[in-house]
Amino acid sequence: MNHVLCGLAANAALPPESVDRLIAVADDDIAERLAGRTDLSRAQAVALALRVEESAVHLAYAGRLTAADIDPSVQPDAALALLDRGAGDPAWAFLLAADPLVERREKLASCPGLPAGVVEALGADTDVRVVAELASRAEPSVAAGLAGHPHAQVRRAVAFNEATPPAVLAALLTGEGLPPARWCPVCEREETPFVHEPQCPRLDCDLPPGASCDGSHESTVHDIRRTVLGNPAAPADSVARFAAHPSALLRWALAARPDLPAEAYGRLAVDPVPGVRADLAGNPAIGAGLMNALAGDPGHDVRRGLAHNPRVPLDVLVRLAATVKLGTALLPRIAVAGPAEVAELARSQDPAVRMLVALRRDLPAEIRDALAVDPDAKVVKAVAPHPGLSEARLRAMVDRHGARVASGVAANPDATPVLLEDLTRGEPPVRRALREVARHRNATGAALRNCLADARARPLAAGHPALFPHVVTELLTDADRQVVEAAAANPSLPLAVMSDLVRRL
Template structure:
């Protein structure tokens, strides 16, 4: 029950009187208080009440935009003040105080806050804690501080400076010659490191070459040299590098490493003919590929007519297909293609029902994930035995889920399914009340007890 209580605390349909009950319960239940802190409809008084409970809850309220700078004392609540500074809504005057805070974690977190005043940054740059210096080195955009930190005797500090894309080009070039391989590695992969300087380290330590293979500005001949590297992770990084040319992509498409070919399929500029070849030689995974996402309508239509179902499946993962292409894929005889297109918005209820008729529970999860799936179809899936656990989970979070289906989801042994149902605003009001009052018994609302009104039962919280 506790996990369902935390979930129902997020339910947008929670009535004000039950919200007040949960706020009282949150006084002694930290997890419940933090769940309530994620609600966007809290009154200023309720926000102050939750913020006063503990610092963790106040931090959530700050990141959620509900807590204001005048409500925060940076001395007693430094982590809350940091959250507001991190969001750009804090008082810049706090930075100097926080830079002197005795807790090194507070000082370290301060170094990553945007718009850090110069005085606070200077204090952090003089800090004795190397973690504080490292975080400042990664995030500051002040060239003078970066040069200063790059001379620190601790390699960890220099490593974070080498990762900072705001570091001056000359400084990054110097860090490429650092005696510590970790520093050289970081500088080699920094996209703002001059490509010509980075290229001179193509024969460096394997760790350096691994990071170098991610650099987008190397000369073409260096990429071709890295394509011969014996380390598959070097070639794998290269396969996703936006700087490689189509000639090298064709070469990598024949690589012995299946992970290299899989990562090449995710390259945003891969030629479509090469992507079609890769689709039948490597398991690409369920994600929409960048090149497919950027394809124009004519390209999508051509790929959707491919005789190879694995190519059609790549197109079916697109979620803004032209209607004729979308509907044609929904009529595809291949179950994998149909599964990929079933969640596409805009599919008519009749087509969704036809998909379920043709493929049964194989497509239940994909159909239940469609944002336009009607209540009747979701009810049908929820009452089909056996219903796939993932399908029930999709129904539990669906805005069209009906009371009967949600009640069944709420009784699911799968915790995520039950929690999604408890947070669904379509959940019947009497069930929401029973969850708050602790009278829910996994399918029914128990009576509150003789002589006790439902309102009184809630008041005991």
């Protein structure tokens, strides 16, 4: 891969004549970058599509090519992309339904709005992968018809399809009313009875560990049931009884469903598998009583899941803050807290609770400013990126807490160029602060040059348009390929340098 040319291909300041030259010599990597440009003319898009077909697929999805630009017999993958967008010629589907490559027929089966004759042909395809793809996306009547397909893999695809009628999904759970399946992914290739060993030595084997068939296709039937249980279209009364099923995977598939009766949720709340209880804890459909009970669960992931539940009672969340590592993401319940709740959280005696509300970016000025002078560094770091904080207040944060809050201050959208520059001069440097500065819109050339000292900030700084042009040019020979490509893509790269690099091709 030529990282300089790849970067140039993505450079928004590259002149049109240089774009033409790159199109003429593009390989797959360069074409990928060129296809992402927003300034390609139609002529350039067509030329690039003819040069590298994979770029034609990208351009078709981006709306840069139309049906008039594509010959499906020459560019079948681009034709499939347009059909997938609903922008292709329906007549192409008949041609592609007979394509010798199963991958293309499989892709066609996923396209919307196919003519009835094409759907019928794909439903009778000799390769089960094509039929399964069709079954996973088909309209209700087609999905219902494929529920009795002789291959269990197709039935599993029907089980995944949310357009499958609820009665058909219920039948897939029990098998009642459906003819027995004749094949599954196991028995079509192995002599039964067969159990796939977890550490299979065969390099060409793609059966999952534990896959088995004794003639009843048991592992695939289990997968079908698990898929139905995760399908929101499956009727609640049919799936609820699986809350007591011996299979942990089937019980687990129920834990996030929003439509189970309270009795089923209660049974799952005492499930012996922590993962089941953790997914249940994050389910907004469970009641406040169950949430209170789960707040005392011994599993950390269970309590963490509850903390991320958007309907967890605020008093329960406050209790959880003292015992659960919640990270720095804004919790859904905190995001929807009302003004009175926000004020209450900000006054909490527990800094872990104050930190939770400090992560919001729409705080009233008085609460934001009070949290900015909080005695706990974690709270200050959380509020530091909040818009509206003055330069003086941001500097006071750094003066008081130093490196512990520097990255948060550097992430503040209102941080001034001078402040950002000062943050990059720390001794020793705060690495995370350098990375924030390197992506900041207000960063100066001098600040960005200082950011080059950090390996992870270096590519970010190399692509920043405020970096000094002569430094950008120097970085074209950097030892780090990411830095080279970022520098070549930097619109501040001198035009003469760009033209010279292209002229050498």
